[in-house]
Amino acid sequence: MKTGCCLSEHQCKIGVLVSGRGTNLQSLIDASREGRMAAEVSVVVSNRANAPALDRAKKAGIPGFVVNAVKGETKEAFEKQIGEIFNRHGVNLVVLAGFMRIVSPWLISRFKNRIINIHPALLPSFPGLSAQKQALEYGVRLSGCTVHFVDEGCDTGPIILQTAVPVLDTDTVESLSERILKEEHKLLPKAVDLLAKNKVKVTGRRVEILP
Numbered sequence: 001m002k003t004g005c006c007l008s009e010h011q012c013k014i015g016v017l018v019s020g021r022g023t024n025l026q027s028l029i030d031a032s033r034e035g036r037m038a039a040e041v042s043v044v045v046s047n048r049a050n051a052p053a054l055d056r057a058k059k060a061g062i063p064g065f066v067v068n069a070v071k072g073e074t075k076e077a078f079e080k081q082i083g084e085i086f087n088r089h090g091v092n093l094v095v096l097a098g099f100m101r102i103v104s105p106w107l108i109s110r111f112k113n114r115i116i117n118i119h120p121a122l123l124p125s126f127p128g129l130s131a132q133k134q135a136l137e138y139g140v141r142l143s144g145c146t147v148h149f150v151d152e153g154c155d156t157g158p159i160i161l162q163t164a165v166p167v168l169d170t171d172t173v174e175s176l177s178e179r180i181l182k183e184e185h186k187l188l189p190k191a192v193d194l195l196a197k198n199k200v201k202v203t204g205r206r207v208e209i210l211p
């Protein structure tokens with residue numbers, strides 16, 4: 001199966017889910033506008049009203065929305081609001097860029113093989129929160145970042161691209177995070193570009209990048 005986010009006659013429109021500062025969102029906006037990525041950021045949705053990522057969207061003239069998770073409401077009800085926003089903006093690829101919530105099977109089935117996530121470690125090592133801290137505490141000599149499809153697990157979906165970075169003896173969580181983040185900003189637009197160009201083939205867990 002070939003998994004392009006966008007069949008060739010359609011433009012690739014990304015819906016980006018964020019929770020925080022949005023530097024990865026910025027890398028997508030910049031790559032799109034500089035012609036390095038064959039997709040455009042159509043809409044940004046945050047689960048936090050004060051996320052600086054929303055200011056980045058506003059500055060770029062991209063619609064931004066806040067969808068609050070209401071206590072007692074199901075995850076599906078929360079995600080249906082996100083799904084409606086994505087539908088209205090013609091989204092055909094969803095990117096989790098620092099979105100600190102686990103996506104439910106409802107949204108995953110709605111965008112089958114069209115939701116990707118960037119994670120600051122070489123998966124399957126160090127999934128979940130504080131991946132850079134986990135890597136430092138474990139004592140690995142290499143860490144990095146991973147772009148992967150989102151499935152029902154926590155950072156468990158098929159891996160699309162990875163970049164390794166060294167872990168130095170002198171590293172703190174901050175210095176390692178910064179080194180990894182620089183690579184995230186290259187890796188995420190690259191993965192989106194490949195998907196937009198239908199160059200990603202998924203077979204079970206295996207992902208092949210087509211020439």
Ligand code: GAR
Binds near residue numbers: 021023098118
């Ligand atoms: C990034 O390092 C991203 O990999 C990480 O959050 C940061 C968001 O930064 N995501 C996760 O840890 C998801 N498990 P940003 O808001 O500046 O893009």
